Amino acid sequence: MGNSQSAARVVAPLSFLYDFSAQQYGMFSKPNMLDVHNRNLAAFSPYPYFIAGFFFPQQIFQLVWLWKLWKSDGTPQENETMGRFAWVYSLGNVCIGTWMFFWNSNDLKTSNVFVIINTVAQLAYISTQLPPLDTSSTPNVLTHIVSKTFAGIGVLDLLHNTSAAYYRNVPPSSLVQIATGLGFAAAAGVSDWIFGGCLVYDLVALSVGQEGSWGRLLGGYAALTAGIVGLRNWLYPRYKKSQNKSREGYARINPGEE
Known part of the structure; x- marks a missing residue:
């Protein structure tokens, strides 16, 4: 594990530099990302500018996370968590950096392969490997933020690149519209504030990017998703806590009935 973590401390920053350099190429080459x-x-x-608005703060969090990874001055458990995610993080950076070259070459079907790999890897990590959030641990919180924002924007990347590669100028069918709402609602129902917030951001970015009834429907989905995330992470825990207190009070008053 020690050798793996040491390697991750080197590979992760290099992958960040690769992705960052590819993004600069994507912005300043001709044609650039926006042209495609x-x-x-x-x-x-x-x-498109919602993507830039997302990546700027996300990269700040990445730099802070990379600094903590490099220092590795946390507990063994914290260092292990960061080291384990570092490999998925590096894979994501390599995929998105490589995606850029195919996207700017207008080879969207090939670029979509790298989007799929990244999105599946990030979603798999946060759903099966990421330990519970511990707000008393800075490395843990940073890992949650970086991994979940990677996965969250990956969902948007997957929808965007797939539709652009295979369904350019094709309006969404009724089935697609219904599936979109159900899919985001289901995801929101199992999401915390971080990933759930990313899902809402994705839908807002889509709603602003679309026109007519489809754009308005996406805006409605954004509001619905925000409501579900808020219900799950704010209202329901408080309701559950109040119910538990009521049961404890009843048990103290009627100890013999337990």
């Missing part, structure tokens, strides 16, 4: 986006509009094309 505008040529391939589809039902899940977001408003």
Whole structure:
């Protein structure tokens, strides 16, 4: 495990630099990312500047997380958590960095392969490998933020690239519209504030990027998803806590009835 963590401390920053360099290429080359986006509009094309608005703060969190990973001055459990995620993180950076070259070449079907790999890897990690959130642990909190924002924007990337690669200028069918609402609602029902917030952001970006009734429906889905995330993470825990207190009070008053 020690050798693996030592390697991760080197590989993760290098993967960040690779992805960051590829993003600069994507922005300043001709055609650039936005040019390709505008040529391939589809039902899940977001408003492009929402992507930039997401990546800037996310990269700040990544840099802080990388600094903590490099220092490795946490507990053994914290270091192990960061080291384990570092490999998934590095895979994601390599995939998204490589995606850029195919996207800017307008080879969207090939670029979609890298999007699928990244999104599946990030979702698999946060759903099966990520330990519970511990707000008293900075490395744990940072790992939750970085991994869940990676997965959250990955959902948008997957919808966007797939629709642009295979369904350019094709309006969403009724089935697609219903499935979109059900899918995001189901995901929101099992999401915390971090990943759930990313899902809401995805839908807002899509709603602003689309027009007409589909754009308005996506906006409604964003509000619904936000409501479900809030219900699950704020209202329901408080209701459950109050119910537990009521049961404890009843048990103290009627100890013989237990």
